[in-house]
Amino acid sequence: MEIVCQREDLVFGVRTVSHALGGRTSMPILGGIRFHATANGIELGATDLERAIQCRAAAQVQGEGVMVLPGQVLSQLVTRLPEADPVHLQEADGRVRLSCGQASFELLTLPADEFPEVTRPATAPLCRLSLPALLQCIAQTAFAALRASETTRLALTGVDLVLRDGAVKFAATNGYRLAIKRVPVDGLPEGHEAAFLVDAAILTDLHRVLSGVTADAVSIYAEGGQLHFEAGPVLFSSRLIQEQFPDFERVIPRDNEIGLHLPREPFLETLRRMEITSAEESGAVTLKATAQGTILEVSSASKDKGEGHEFVELVKPAAKTIEIAFKAEYLIDAVRRMESGQVVLWLSAPERAGLLEPSGEIAPGDEGFIYVCMPVRLL
């Protein structure tokens, strides 16, 4: 087998699939990158059994076949390859000779027949959506999930993807806050409903991988107990979490009357300042507004550090008087991921959930985003 390809294509392929390299020593084969050479070019693949990434690259191939190269070595190598074209890969007797410019390597291979089967979906995609929309869906929800170290219950470590009524809804929660993003999709059959729970950490990886891909759209496939995302030359497959995601629609407050309309950047900066003097255990900041008042008072107090106060001008007067405390981090997490000039925090009572959404002139990246945050009761 002999492969001739452009340096840039090989670098991109190796970098892309290396996000799925398994670090487990119990299965050394998972540390390998699989090269599948056909008449149409090469396809690189890697998997840690939780996720699999495949990436096509243009290449001239002589003698089709499969080989598995050590992933760590290869990813280090491609970052330091000399600036020269093309790259030659030639396999013989369990070794691969890689040469680029004046540099050449003899690399050991891993047994190709041990590499786990990585499949491509055979069916038509479930739906399509724009790549920037998918990236924004992940960026505005995955952060809200529980990290695996914070729970033993897997459901909340995932992001729920609900396909319904021509749209996909991403939802993630750690039990104390909930981020939801809804964007329209193409090609979803009318009346078709489906939900998939995907590990938030894997989706964050998907975001990283697809950020580097030049493509307009992403196709989503559901097949073989996995969800597959295809954009340009890249196919990213993720296993699903087989747990019941909580019924999040139930906890979205729909009739909060007090809307605090705030300029996003100043509000964010105030929260970041007030977080410094928040109590260590609760991390809480108190928000105070009076009926018809045009000022929001943000404050925090800590036994050990002291206290802080700041005023933020409201864009519109508050409907009613309210005093409520939130964990500063939870508000900051959402406000900093929004792009619009204004946000609105809808409240009803000090012990009821608040709902945060973009307001005023809504930036395209903020369409369909809402965030529910439970308050902290200060005793």
Next chain:
Amino acid sequence: MGRWILHVDMDAFFAAVEQLDNPGLRGQPVIVGGLGPRGVVSTASYEARAFGVRSAMPMAKARRLCPQAAFLPPRFDRYEELAGRVREILSSYSPLVEPISLDEAFLDLTGTERLHGPLERVAAEIHRRIPAELGLPCSVGLAPNKLLAKLASEAAKPGGLHIVREEEVEGFLAPLPVDRLWGIGPQTTRRLAERGVHTVGDLRQVDASLLCSWFGPNAGAYLWRLARGVDDSPVVAVREAKSISQEVTYPEDLYREEAIAQELRRLALAVAGRLAEEGLLATTVRVKIRWSDFTTRTRQVRLPEPTDHPVLIADEAVVLWRRGEGHGEKGVRLLGVGLAGLVPATFRPLHLFASPRLTEAIHEVRSRYGPSSLSLGLDKGQEAR
């Protein structure tokens, strides 16, 4: 100005409570502890001690030594209730009350003479009031520090009052065997005995530099201070609980998954109840499992926010156990649920899916009808509500 610390030790507390509540047991040997085949003695009444029964002795041995005794399981809620009343009496003399267990507490009386009169009289009054108001005997020690106060109450046992004044310290300590001192274990006792040091008086004769050459500079200096009855550790009013846990050794190993889950939920509810009683929230949930072959595992998880919600705690406990390795064939001999990372409940992060009203309702029912009045009957896979 010197300090005055009082130490109260309830005599054979658990057994005395049983004799109080059941007059038929008075004057009879009473043994409280785990009654299963693997149980140990928690407390033996003085009548039972006459037969050689001691705390921490295997129950089977206690049954052999004193078969005619009344063998009773502990009733911690009742003991806790009475311990609370002892603490109430103590706190009427000084706010600095440090309970060190259900049956022992320190009280710092320094500077209260102007309020309550001479401290010898106060000690005598406390020593009289506790049996008079609760019907339970106690021993009381009064001394210039915690170390001496505890030794004084020991010297007063059973049922006495002993006061050690500054000028009496040397004479009081001298005849005591060294292992009576706090922090001197069997190892140190043996090493001291090898060098001819048996009593505190002997220890006092040993030069400081010699002690340091025997035990190193830190331990040496510590022993030097002990021998002189020097202790400046303060009485800490509220002892900060580092963790709250409860565990049960089962008379028969548990095999059924549902039975184990049910037990974990019961334990979780119990520890969550204690958390609420002490006004704390927990950030870490631990599960301890001991299998029939005595392999023991502890698993824990750190939650995103501190909580005292029984359902959240129970759900984590059950899944901690389920996700662990090796619970196929072997039976489970012991289960425990523990909470750590405790913070005062000066705030409560509200949960989207687990209502705080449930916590409040559970705590109310438990405090009104007792801790066994409620259990969590959630099935596998059900979400916290």
